[in-house]
Amino acid sequence: MITLSVNGEEREFDGDPEMPLLWYLRDELGYTGTKFGCGAGLCGACTVHQDGVATRSCMTQMLDVDGVAITTIEGLSKDGSHPVQLAWIKHKVPQCGYCQAGQIMQAASLLAENSNPSDEDIDTAMWGNICRCGTYQRVRAAIKTAAGDL
């Protein structure tokens, strides 16, 4: 039996321990804000926080999350008021929006570690998050805004 917390709620899991956390979140808990993009840790669409740190849920097996606290985009804030979410609204970052939960979770994790990231810091932290719509310049601008509002 694997026990973990997801968005503050205690959960127990006794299925396939090799199942990626991504599918547990999406199929079993209905947290569909976390997206499937590549299944190989290459695109960042599935990014969640594991004990506060951005991690790729498609590459995280259930056996790795025993005793761990997971936060998804649905749990980042109660009402969408996390500074990163507000900055995303201010800069109107999303186009199709599909990758944006992953982008936001990655950016929130970056800012938790580094409240004043340089362009290079942003490139390094956000490099793993692909946006095919090409919203990158707004992602960058929004991160800077959020950093200022922290």
Next chain:
Amino acid sequence: MRAIRNVSRRGFLKSTAAAGFIIGLQLPNKIVQGQQAVEDDKFAPNLFVRIDDQGTVTIIAPRPDMGQAVRTALPQILADELEADWDRIEVEQALADVKYGPQGVGASDSVRDSFMMLRQAGAAARQMLVQAAANEWGVDAGDCEARMHKVYHPASGRSADYGELAMAASTLPVPDADSLTLKDAADFRYIGQDMEIVDLRDIVRGKAQYGIDTVVPGMKYASVVRCPVFGGKVKSFDDSAALDVAGVERVFEIEGGGGAPSYNSLGGVAVVANSTWAAKKGADALSIEWDMGPNAVYNSDAYKTLLQERVRQPGKLIREQGDVEQGMASAAKTVEAEYYVPHLVHATMEPMAAVAHVEGDKVQLWMPTQDPQGTKSFINQALGFADENITINCTLMGGGFGRKSKADFGVEAVRISREIGAPVKVTWSRENEIQHGYYHAVCAQRLRAGLDHDGRAIAWHHCTAFPSIGSTFQEGATYGLEFEINQGVVDVPFDIPNIRCENAEAEAHVRIGWFRSVCNINHAFAFNSFVSEMAEAAGADPGAYLLQLMGEPRYFDPSNEKTKFWNYGKETADYPFDTGRLSHVIRVAMDKAGWGRDLPKGHGLGVAAHRSFLTYVAAVVEVAVDDNGDLSIPAVHYAVDCGLVVNPDRIRAQVEGGAVYGVSLALNGEITMREGAVEQSNFHDYEVCRIDNAPEVHVHIIESDEKPTGIGEPPVPPFAPALINAIHAATGKRIRTLPIRDQLRA
């Protein structure tokens, strides 16, 4: 929250009581018909707006959204004419139904072709509300005015909210389109404003629902293994290991169609399970022997050589003016170059996914589709469901770029649901998406030009070869369709006396499809690069040379030059090709980019321009190339003239994104085939632009009161050639084959 609810209209009306006001509308050119009076029968079709007795305005978004913001822009248009309060609007996504007029999203035509229809829909509703108020007050409707969700009678100081008037308005006849008074542009309230997209707040909270997020009670999950080669078939398969996977319930072969691929699903083996993960694990455990079929001969390297040989031979004549060979013979100098663009795949962030539920002779589909009606029609024709028994719920799309115009993945879900008698979600892996696409066509081109003593062009010869999208719908098609050769070949508007354009044959061995801006990518890359090469031969500035080729401002129309000028399906009387507008965007982009300024060592500026989807776009790229041949893109300036602008912020967003799409295809985008199978599989070997390569894009929108045109695709074509020309300016190196990859490294 303006959450999308794909409830059927019938169900919605039953559940929200009778209070309300509905406007019936017809197809686009017959918008508001007098005989379609609004009556108690609220189940009448063709609805774009509904107002309840609380004044909540529901606007039906006829076209689905893939990030281009049509779910916002289209309601913006209607709400403006309606004089509605934006905060009291809900947007509801239309089901696939011909009654809505065009619903497809894929030719940058949503605003262009829905603009007048939606204005009329809003204006009709407004006029009826005004009339209802006038009747109530016993005054002349002409003395009343609608403003922000209320009707006013200034003389008496009376006013009424739309909610109070809705019931009375619903008893009135719908005015004829001819009798509608549309607002003056000066009075636009939302058109021209940066309205926030209606799904924004849901997106940032992870609440927006895409096709892949659909959940239906009792739903199963499926994964499909398809033949690595297009046209191949299952010879035999061993499912024992797959069936041993916990959660796997069934394994069976699904048939594909023969002949042209069209929208049909590919054949393969389906694994049905109780979770996405179990289905995937089961699929991985399958052992399948394939008959690879005739396309196993396809190697993209050999194909490249073949097409390059073909464009050196005479091809089918597709445009001719004057005598090119005579022009070449009398030229002081000739220039010749060949260009090549490989296959590309869309790589939408949301892979293909659909939920189908077949119950007896009925089918319901939830799908991120760019072509709702085409999907419906294909399911009707190929799978035999009656049109009225097919319900297609159009979800948000996690990217489309042309891939989701194809219904194959929805058809596949329907086949599986029919087999298992239960609802099923089919989720494609990224590998599936990369390896079973409808690929952007490879393209080989040869260009020749003759210059006179002053360097002026007197002859232009362009030959192109690419497998046509026609082959997707008609087996054996080898020549470009009218729309394809009108994307940067016969529609190049240069003022040159002798012109010949040709198209050489190219057989397709894979599914070929639309890809954001389609053949414009290949052709605009080649001809804009070639202009820069001509300028070099002429000893001229490339920007000035491009402007000189454009000639005096005029309406360009090559119809009498042995060609059919397609003009994106529009009459030239309505949407003339105004070369003055194209020259203007070139000048603006060059000016904003500081064309001619001193640049640091290793930097260069390049310009390219193209009219596509009736929109005029020029891009100036600044590149920096270091001693190792590594490049960066410090800035890009775009000037775009897409006529009247509905949502400037979303225009900017599309241009920013179009540039990034251009970076992806210019730097690393390439799909290759060996023995008919795609060699790439995921983002490690099909690399797309990441944040570190994304340029700062400056967008300059030309103010215009011309008819709105398109914006989703037009920013893409000029990017790669502007970058290539910038690299030449910076380094003297000329790249003629995309992607750039390591060509700049010594």
